[in-house]
Amino acid sequence: MTLEQEQVRAAASDAAWWKAGVVYQVYPRSFQDSNADGIGDLAGIEARLDYLVALGVDAIWISPIFPSPMVDFGYDITDYRDIDPMFGTLADFDRLVRAAHGKGLRILLDFVPSHTSDQHPWFIQSRASRRNPKRDWYIWRDAKPDGSPPNNWISEFGGPSWTWDAATGQYYHNTFLSxxxxxxxxxxxVRAAMLDVIRFWYGRGVDGLxxxxxxHIAPEVDAGDNPPNPDWTPDMGPTHSLLQVHSKNTPGCYEIVRLMRQVSDAFPGRVLIGETNGALEDVMRYYGPDLDLFQLPFNFGLVGAPWSADGIAGLVETYEAALPEGAWPNWVLGNHDVARIASRVGAAQARVAAALLLTLRGTPTLYQGDELGMESAEIPPEAVQDPWEKQVPGLGLGRDPVRTPMPWSGAPNAGFSAASPWLPVFLPPEGDVATQEGAPGTMLTFVRSLIALRRAEVALTDGSYRMLTATDDVLVFERRAGGDRLVVCLNFSGEDRPAGVGGTVRLSSVPGREGTVVTDLRLGPDEAVILRPA
Structure with missing residues (x-):
């Protein structure tokens, strides 16, 4: 191979770094506080970069850090081109990007294009009068003859998705809070302004969004009411009482993503990840017919899946079969909106879940604290912060339990802050970071080893996937790249189980098995083993 060919291959590999990379979500309010106000910030993230390097991840996805009234904790933005003072300054952000890049880490930002805060200057102008030049920057409609909203849509937080503006005599649409x-x-x-936001952050060195x-970005508000959901039950929350046929995953959504991708592709090495949800066929459409939409439409299949060997095997098979030709898969176990995986499947199965996430074909996203086995916290009523929980109390929809501060050490407030934290600190069963770093066989040690193995083995980063068996609570699948093979064996039960395979153990969730040769592997309770077949 010539030098020129090697350079071309290296450039192509760098451009698609996200295929082999591991993404780590940082919820900035809860990661590390540097200025003793009880809230995490950019300087705190910078101070903990070495932890992320040691963990082995490749990119940090930071939840919203833009100026905001924080009614929805940053997802209500007043300025897309600045940093909220609670997190720092643009100079702090630029320093974080430089520091992260210097350590081989990439930075991804949360881009919130479907809505703003009602305190954004654009909306203040829009609601000033019907004749204001920015009136049409938002979605306004007349009331029905009886004064009721234009249609029956319900917001994602359970209230109406239309808010009456008495001053101008119209309703405006709100997918979330009013x-x-x-x-x-x-x-x-609007399109031009928002696409320029993408260019602004890419110009500051951001590696993806x-x-x-x-x-929800292209609601068909004039299409009429959403029909009732025949399968709805009250525990699902009011939003799901309707089928969102006119308000979600409409054709206009894909057109808008294509525009975003065209802008993104003008900056080499950038990646677009989409918060896509709904039916599998809806998610797959976000790749685009020519793979010209999201590189990674988030796959939330594991989030709500029944936790069993055959159930997970079926889910993976269905997802793999649905992928368009050439599309790259991805997997998510948790985030800032859903119950912790350790609480969903039990603490004993947390290692099995981590092994699954980090050995399936595709790009994994790891939510902060899951590498410690953190569980969903119990939040006293007087400490509740989440507007979702406040708007529909008692249904358990609040997200505070998964947003509690990272527990770093035995210092006051677990080393997160010198002040009282914005949410209470809760420790995972195996202890804080300092405790787990210093002891063999902890959840943190296992996750670090998993990521290191993933980096070392091309079969795990770029290999094919083939399910071998899913019986008797054991899932066994193969990852292969050319002649290189690894077999992943996961015991979903609390009892010993035969795996039906043999070889050299590369990694186990049970310390001390690495390097042993087995002819007929028997898994311990809740054990995950990766081996190289003989």
Whole structure:
């Protein structure tokens, strides 16, 4: 191979870094506080970069850090081109990017394009009068003859998705809280302004964007009511009482993502990740017919899946079969919106879940604290912060339990802050970071080893996937790249189980088995083993 060919291959590999990479989500309010106000910040993230390097991840996805009234903790933005003072300054952000890049880490930002805060200057102008030049930057409609909203849509947080503005005598659309008015992407000025936001952050060195709530970005508000959901039960929450046929995953969504991708592709090495949800076929459409939409439409299949060997095997097979030709898969176990995986499947199965996430074909996203086995916390009523829980109390929809501060050490407030934290600190069963770092066989040690193995083995980063068996609570699958093979064996039960394979153990969730040769592997309770077949 010539030098020129090697350079071309290296450039192509770098451009698609996200295929082999591991993404780590940082919830900045809860990662590390550097200025003793009880809230995490950019300087705190910078101070903990070495932890992320040691963990072995490749990219940090940071939840919203833009100026905001924080009604929805940053997902209600007043300025897309600045940093909220609670987190720092643009200079702090630039320093974080430089520091991260210097350590081989990439930075991804949360881009929130479907709505702003009602305190954004654009919306203040929009609601000033019907004749204001920015009136059409948001979605306004007249009331029905009886004064009721234009249609029956329900917001994602359970209240109405239309808010009456008495001053101008119209309703505006809000997919989430009334304080989060929806942008009108049919307006070409809105499109131009928001696409320029992407260019702004890429120009500051950002390596990619996780695009929030993309499924709601093009509501067909004049199409009429959403039909009732025949399968709805009250425990599902009011939002799901309707089928969101006109308000979610409409054709306009894909058109808008294509525009974002065209801008993104003008900056080499960038990646677009979409918060896509819904039916599998809806998610797959976000790849685009020519793979020209999201490189990674988030796959939330594992989040709500029944936790069993055959159930997970079926889910993976279905997902793999649905992928368009050439599309790259991805996997998510948790995030800032859903119950912790250790609480969903039990602490004993947390290692099995981590092994699954980090050995399946595709790009994994790891939520902060899951590498410690953190569980969903119990939040006293007086400490509740989440507006979702406040709007529909008693249904367990609040997200505070998964947003509690990272427990770093035995210092006051677990080393997160010198002040009282914005949410209470809760320790995982195996202890804080300092405790787990210093002891063999901990959850943190295992996750680090998993990521290191993933980096070392091309079969795990770029190999094919083949399910071998899913019986008797044991899932066994093969990853292969050319002649290189690894077999992943996961015991979903609390009892010993035969795996039906043999070889050299590369890694086990049970310390001390690495390097042993077995002819007929028997898994211990809740054990995960990766071996190289003989």
């Amino acid at each position: 304080e989060q008015p929806a942008l009108n992407w049919e307006n070409p000025e 996780r695009v929030d709530a993309i499924t």
